[in-house]
Structure formats: C-alpha cells, structure tokens
Amino acid sequence: MGLAKRIIPCLDVDNGRVVKGVQFVDIRDAGDPVEVAKRYNEQGADEITFLDITASSDDRATTVHMVEAIASQVFIPLTVGGGIRTCEDIRRMLNAGADKVGINTAAVFNPEFVREAAQRFGSQCIVVAIDAKKVSAEGETDKWEIFTHGGRKPTGLDAVEWAKKMVEYGAGEILLTSMDRDGTKNGFDLGVTRAISEAVHVPVIASGGVGNLDHLVDGVIEGKADAVLAASIFHFGEYSIQEAKQRMTDAGIEMRL
Amino acid sequence: MSEMKKSTVAVIDYGMGNLHSVAKALEHAADENTSVIVTSNPAVIDAADRVLLPGVGAIRDCIGEMHNAGLVPSIKKAMAEKPFLAICVGIQSLMSHSEENGGVDCLNHFQGNALFFGEKHIDHDGSKLKVPHMGWNQVKQTINHPLWTDIPDNARFYFVHSFYVVPENKSEVAGTCDYGLEFCVAIARDNVFAVQFHPEKSHKDGLQLYKNFLQWNGKP
Numbered sequence: 001m002g003l004a005k006r007i008i009p010c011l012d013v014d015n016g017r018v019v020k021g022v023q024f025v026d027i028r029d030a031g032d033p034v035e036v037a038k039r040y041n042e043q044g045a046d047e048i049t050f051l052d053i054t055a056s057s058d059d060r061a062t063t064v065h066m067v068e069a070i071a072s073q074v075f076i077p078l079t080v081g082g083g084i085r086t087c088e089d090i091r092r093m094l095n096a097g098a099d100k101v102g103i104n105t106a107a108v109f110n111p112e113f114v115r116e117a118a119q120r121f122g123s124q125c126i127v128v129a130i131d132a133k134k135v136s137a138e139g140e141t142d143k144w145e146i147f148t149h150g151g152r153k154p155t156g157l158d159a160v161e162w163a164k165k166m167v168e169y170g171a172g173e174i175l176l177t178s179m180d181r182d183g184t185k186n187g188f189d190l191g192v193t194r195a196i197s198e199a200v201h202v203p204v205i206a207s208g209g210v211g212n213l214d215h216l217v218d219g220v221i222e223g224k225a226d227a228v229l230a231a232s233i234f235h236f237g238e239y240s241i242q243e244a245k246q247r248m249t250d251a252g253i254e255m256r257l
Numbered sequence: 258m259s260e261m262k263k264s265t266v267a268v269i270d271y272g273m274g275n276l277h278s279v280a281k282a283l284e285h286a287a288d289e290n291t292s293v294i295v296t297s298n299p300a301v302i303d304a305a306d307r308v309l310l311p312g313v314g315a316i317r318d319c320i321g322e323m324h325n326a327g328l329v330p331s332i333k334k335a336m337a338e339k340p341f342l343a344i345c346v347g348i349q350s351l352m353s354h355s356e357e358n359g360g361v362d363c364l365n366h367f368q369g370n371a372l373f374f375g376e377k378h379i380d381h382d383g384s385k386l387k388v389p390h391m392g393w394n395q396v397k398q399t400i401n402h403p404l405w406t407d408i409p410d411n412a413r414f415y416f417v418h419s420f421y422v423v424p425e426n427k428s429e430v431a432g433t434c435d436y437g438l439e440f441c442v443a444i445a446r447d448n449v450f451a452v453q454f455h456p457e458k459s460h461k462d463g464l465q466l467y468k469n470f471l472q473w474n475g476k477p
Contacts, residue, residue, distance in 0.1 A: 097277040
C-alpha cells in the first residue's frame with residue numbers, strides 16, 4: 001500500500017485543437033481535446049498534460065476555453081504548459097480549471113518568475129519544465145546542461161544545479177525532458193533522471209524517448225522518476241494506458257489500476 | 258405536478274481562486290433538483306442546505322481571507338447545523354493550529370494540529386519520500402460513514418499536500434493513508450466531514466463521494 005507512480009499522456013495543442021495525429025479506434029474526432037482527454041481518462045491516465053504550441057498569444061483565449069471544457073468533464077488532474085510567461089497567464093489557466101502549469105523558457109530567462117508564481121499560487125501548481133542535454137564526452141563524469149529553443153540553444157546552466165535552484169525558488173514538481181532522447185524511442189536518459197530525482201525533494205516526471213513499455217519501467221526503477229510522461233506510444237495506439245500500467249505493476253511498481 | 262424545492266449547495270469562495278473544478282464536479286454528481294452556488298456571500302451560505310469549504314494555497318492566506326471576507330461566522334454556523342464538507346486545505350483550516358507559515362491558529366472545530374511531513378521524509382524502509390505527497394494513494398476507511406457509500410475500501414484518491422492533520426480525538430478519524438507513516442486523511446463528527454484529498458480530481462470514486470455528500474442528511 002502506498003503512493004502510486006503516475007502515467008501522464010501528453011498532448012500538443014494548437015489553437016484549441018489536438019495536433020500530431022492521435023489515433024484511437026471509434027473516436028469521432030481525434031482533434032477534439034475533450035474527446036481525447038475523456039478517452040485517456042477512461043483508459044486510466046493518472047493525469048493529462050497539454051502542451052500549448054499556439055503561436056500567437058491572441059489565440060490563447062482558445063486554449064483557455066479548451067481547458068474549461070475539459071475540466072468540466074474530466075475529473076483528473078490537468079497540467080497546461082507552453083507559453084506561460086506571466087502570473088496573469090497562470091491565473092487564467094487555473095481559473096479555467098487547470099491544476100498545474102508548466103513553466104519552461106520563462107524560468108530560464110527570469111528565475112524570479114518561478115518564485116513569484118509559487119508565492120502567489122502555491123508550489124503545488126508550479127511545474128518547472130527542464131530541457132536537458134548531455135554535454136560530457138564519453139569517459140568524462142556525466143554532465144547535463146539546460147537548452148532552450150527546442151534543444152538548439154545552450155544556456156551553460158548545469159541541469160542538476162538548475163533543478164535544485166528551481167525547487168528552492170518554489171517549483172512543486174520537475175518535468176524533465178532529455179533533448180537527446182526526445183523523439184528517438186530509445187528510452188529515457190536514465191542518468192539525468194536519476195541524478196535530478198535524487199537531488200531534489202519534489203516529484204520528478206521523466207520525459208523524452210519512450211518507445212516501449214519497458215522504458216516506462218526503467219524510468220521509475222532505474223531513473224527513480226515519480227511519474228512518466230509519454231506521447232506517441234499512446235497516441236498511435238501502439239499501447240494503451242492499461243497495458244502500460246499492467247507492465248509496470250508486473251515489474252513490482254505500485255500503480256493505480 | 259407539485260413544485261419541488263431545489264436543494265442548494267454553497268461552495269465557499271474566499272478569494273483563493275480555482276473553484277471551477279470543484280463546482281463542475283459537484284454539478285456532475287448532482288441531480289436536477291440540486292443547484293451548486295459558488296459564493297462569498299454569508300447570507301447565501303446561511304440559506305444553503307449544504308456547504309462545501311474548498312481550500313487551495315497556504316493556510317495563513319486561507320484563514321486570513323476567511324476572516325477578511327467576514328465568512329467565519331457563517332462557516333461556524335453551517336458546521337453547527339447542516340451537512341458540511343471541507344476539502345484539502347479546508348480540512349487543515351478546521352483544526353486548532355497549523356505548523357505552516359511559521360504557525361497559524363485555525364478554526365478549532367476539530368482539536369489537533371496540521372503538521373509538516375518534512376523535507377527529509379522517509380519511508381518505512383528508510384528510502385527517501387518526495388514532499389509534497391503528490392498523486393494517487395489508497396484510503397483506508399476506518400469507520401462506516403454515509404460519505405463512504407459505494408466507495409471500495411482502499412480506493413485511490415488524488416492528493417497534493419505537504420501538511421497532514423493529527424486530530425486529538427482518534428474516534429474522529431474516518432480514513433487514513435500511508436506515506437512513510439499512517440496519517441489521517443478524513444475526519445468526521447456529527448454533520449461535518451473533511452478530507453485531505455481532492456474528490457474533484459479523483460475520477461469515479463471522487464465523484465461518488467460528492468454524490469454521497471449531496472444525499473447526506475448530516476447524520477453520522
């Protein structure tokens with residue numbers, strides 16, 4: 001008995017619609033975020049994360065309506081990330097029914113924003129997203145750095161130190177994405193996941209690189225992650241959330257079934 | 258057809274934000290004869306058939322805002338006479354005192370304190386546990402209560418918190434959870450029930466608890 005590890009499907013949304021094809025059998029409109037959220041909820045997702053990739057800030061009103069519609073029908077925790085730059089952005093998302101917001105680039109350029117947000121809204125709803133890349137050569141001591149702009153721009157910030165600093169500033173959770181692994185289907189970067197999970201006292205969500213269910217198991221057992229996030233393995237019907245939970249349970253991980 | 262009087266449930270809004278999920282989940286669990294009213298008006302709370310006290314954020318702000326908004330007399334009145342449910346920081350606000358924010362006196366409906374898990378919280382086997390306690394944990398029902406109707410024992414509910422309540426009167430404990438230690442996550446006395454978890458984020462079992470609350474006559 002105890003706290004379960006979490007599985008979090010992640011969806012990209014643009015202008016209030018889910019993009020990057022999500023394929024479920026017998027779903028009428030795979031682009032409707034309410035339908036997709038309901039489906040993942042029925043499958044037993046522990047939370048759902050939306051990554052808002054809407055280009056223009058004017059269109060964010062659409063995202064707010066989307067969150068409202070989902071929060072009225074899907075009663076599990078919802079996180080919204082992407083484009084969160086001000087306390088006003090956070091307030092709008094929380095009032096619409098989001099439980100947490102993810103802060104990424106804005107934290108790198110203005111760490112005080114994380115402190116301000118945590119003080120105003122509480123650490124429990126502030127997730128700091130970290131995009132890390134390995135910078136040490138083979139044979140050297142492992143070292144990871146924070147990158148921005150989709151992994152293209154190095155910042156010179158050490159990933160483990162940065163995670164500790166963000167927790168000190170009030171982050172209630174860390175969403176860690178390995179930019180080396182993202183999209184590769186080769187599994188999480190377990191080294192950086194474990195290094196950060198052991199360095200901070202708040203939960204860590206592992207992300208980037210999941211290609212099969214064993215990768216999820218590894219993320220928890222070897223990476224010491226508290227939650228695992230994946231997109232494509234669930235979107236394209238390769239695996240269901242139930243299957244993922246069963247595999248993790250069989251590996252001895254406590255899950256909510 | 259005879260006119261049926263609508264039953265009302267007041268969700269107390271004391272300015273701490275996000276009551277959307279709570280209100281929507283109650284509406285989802287309610288039948289057509291129940292109306293859900295999110296309100297900061299003491300008169301509306303006094304007139305409601307049931308009252309729900311949500312809680313978000315830090316305890317000092319919560320208690321401070323309840324006082325500033327002039328809501329404490331209505332909250333106490335409701336706790337004296339009608340079905341009353343408090344959730345998350347709401348349960349902590351009903352205790353005597355909380356360790357959070359350097360120590361805050363609370364409403365003292367239940368005798369006992371809210372304590373911090375600590376940043377170096379450990380499991381029974383000595384391994385490190387994360388704080389906040391965030392995610393789905395199993396709730397052991399330690400008493401029979403109308404609010405547990407049709408909810409399996411050890412069902413999982415969604416939690417996010419760093420402080421937990423320790424009531425002095427153990428017979429008031431209605432449910433417990435294990436996270437390094439066994440602690441109280443539901444407390445009940447007469448017409449008042451309070452939970453540490455978020456029913457509005459706990460899928461079917463959470464909605465069932467809201468449904469039970471909406472049907473509860475306030476008797477244990």
